[in-house]
Amino acid sequence: MTSPYRRILVAIDCSDESAQVLSRAAGVLSGNDGELHLIHVIEPLALAYGADVPMDVTDLQSGLMTQARETADTYAGRYQIPADNVHVELGSIEKTILDQADKLDADLIVVGSHTRSGLALLLGSTARGLVPGAHCDVLAVKVDQKGS
Template sequence: MGLKYRNILVAIDGSKEADWAFKKGIEIAKRNNAKLLLVHVIDVRSFALIDAYDTVIGDRAEKLAKDMLENYQLKAIEAGLQEVQYEIDFGSPKVRIPRELAKKHKVDLIICGATGMNMVERIFIGSVSEHITRYAPCDVLVVRTEKDS
């Protein structure tokens, strides 16, 4: 692996931490003249809690994700990036991002936000950023604080 990043994946989930990760991703991509891939994984585990799940819920979640990622894509292009793509996927984010999407897109850096889960939530759910760090085939940057202006 070289000293420059060529393909950067930013995990976007709508949180303020993901927004900070996105801002850092733009700066790193600009410095490295890298491609930026914005990824949102719709966690289908939450659908299991809904008795009357039908395609309307999935379609609505996908539409919201598409609108969000198109907005981020536009911001990245306005910031000066040339190659910005996005992908929406379904499944467990902590599995899909490091084990499948990073390999599929030959990513050499994943950037994600650190979420503020408490200890009980981490025990039962597991931290997405922790799983990404553990299973990613590349470098991972976990963003904890807002990017300095």
């Protein structure tokens, strides 16, 4: 039996838990007849902290993008995801993930979900927020908190 999911967009937060989310997505995509795409979205600092950021954050934003790209590429390498299928974007997290899924005509979006605080809380709320606007299935992977 082949998986009904041929094009899967995996949203990661570039934390150590991203491996669990990718592992689950790879498991859903059985065989070699499908493709995984990886996305990591960085919210613009001005959007995250309000428009009144008191300094020029261009260099900081650029550094975050570079670091995120390197981390995403590392995860992609573990699952033989081609560089063209790795998307590191700047924008509103939910909207950017949904737009990329539509652009790719994805069959499934896979995202981590947990009940923690800080950045982990943000991704947890992202999992819930994706469902209403998604044109495909959304799989929220319950992330194991052991060792963190």
